[in-house]
Amino acid sequence: MSLSGKHALVTGGGTGIGLAIAQALAAQGATVTITGRRADVLEAVAGGGLFAQQMDVADEASVVTGTAAAVAARGPVQICVANAGIAEGKTLQKTDLEFWHKIMRINLDGAFLTIRESLRSMQETDWGRVIAISSIAGLKGLKGAGAYAASKHGVVGLMRTYSEEFLGSPYTFNTLCPGYVETDIVTRQMSSIAARTGQSEAEARAYMASGNRHKRLLQPEEVSAAALWLCGAGSDSVNGQEIAIAGGTL
Numbered sequence: 001m002s003l004s005g006k007h008a009l010v011t012g013g014g015t016g017i018g019l020a021i022a023q024a025l026a027a028q029g030a031t032v033t034i035t036g037r038r039a040d041v042l043e044a045v046a047g048g049g050l051f052a053q054q055m056d057v058a059d060e061a062s063v064v065t066g067t068a069a070a071v072a073a074r075g076p077v078q079i080c081v082a083n084a085g086i087a088e089g090k091t092l093q094k095t096d097l098e099f100w101h102k103i104m105r106i107n108l109d110g111a112f113l114t115i116r117e118s119l120r121s122m123q124e125t126d127w128g129r130v131i132a133i134s135s136i137a138g139l140k141g142l143k144g145a146g147a148y149a150a151s152k153h154g155v156v157g158l159m160r161t162y163s164e165e166f167l168g169s170p171y172t173f174n175t176l177c178p179g180y181v182e183t184d185i186v187t188r189q190m191s192s193i194a195a196r197t198g199q200s201e202a203e204a205r206a207y208m209a210s211g212n213r214h215k216r217l218l219q220p221e222e223v224s225a226a227a228l229w230l231c232g233a234g235s236d237s238v239n240g241q242e243i244a245i246a247g248g249t250l
Contacts, residue, residue: 003231004029006127009070009077011057011114012084013050014041016183017133020220021081021227022050028228030079033070057084057110067117076121079231082111082155083133087185089145100147107151112158119171128171129231132159133223136179136211136246152177156242163240172239174230178223179212179246186217213248 008025012018013034022032026049035055036042042052051074055066071077085107090099111132122128137145138152156175163173180186186208194204209217226243229235244250 002029003079006030006078006231007070007074007076008032008079008081009035009067009114009118010081010083011035011055011110013081014038014045014052016185017178017181017220017223018081018083019045020224021083021131023048024221024224024228025079025081025231026050028231031074033074033077035066035070036084057114058105060113063110063113063117067114067120071121076125077118078122078125078128080115080118080122080128080130081133081227082114082131084110084114085133085151087135087145087148087189089142089148091144092146095147103147103151104154107148108154108158111155115158115162122171126170129235130159130162130171130173131227131230132156132173132175134159134175134177134242136177136244136250138175138177139242139244139250159242160240167239170236172230172236174238174240175242176223176226177242177244177246178218179244180208180217181220181223182217183220212246213250216247218245218247 008030010018010022013022014036022034026032032050033053034050035053037056039054046052053066053070056062132155134155135152137149138156142149159173159175190204194201209215
């Protein structure tokens with residue numbers, strides 16, 4: 001498979017799943033713009049086909065100008081990976097509107113803005129792939145994380161809708177729904193669980209791993225492999241789908 005000549009834009013591309021996807025795309029020849037709020041994080045991993053673009057998906061003006069700058073520098077976006085997000089949980093009665101809006105602004109508004117702005121240039125081309133990173137929480141409820149689960153369900157709804165809106169076009173819209181992946185976000189959650197419950201780090205890790213059906217944490221490369229498949233030959237008819245990566249049937 002070669003993605004030579006294709007420009008990919010990956011939000012949250014400086015760490016974790018986003019970085020793994022960006023590196024996998026670059027390894028297949030794509031020119032990849034990685035975005036994020038922290039310029040130092042992006043610059044630390046830039047190179048080898050990865051180009052840093054500071055951008056905050058929670059800020060509409062930042063997404064508009066950041067995407068436009070990437071297009072001006074590297075051409076139309078033909079692979080859009082809406083990955084940026086946060087994973088924070090609160091129970092119903094502890095969820096105030098400020099927290100609710102923060103989760104929605106980053107996870108759902110951010111995906112919408114990223115896709116909208118990427119499609120402006122993608123529609124000038126004859127091929128495109130839009131991949132959103134949701135979560136297994138986008139397919140089922142997640143106890144103690146109503147806002148997060150709702151935001152990830154919303155991402156699934158967006159992608160289903162856009163697959164219908166652009167049906168018959170050369171662009172596909174699919175969602176990856178990973179379980180617990182060994183990233184900085186999960187590591188921070190482990191530390192939080194350990195501090196809150198008195199468990200050891202190893203016990204907290206085992207607890208997180210038990211959230212996946214095969215009882216182990218996923219590796220970011222398992223998610224990037226699925227993203228590559230959606231960009232590869234023979235993927236044209238895979239559209240409007242949610243692909244669970246969680247070690248078993250949900």
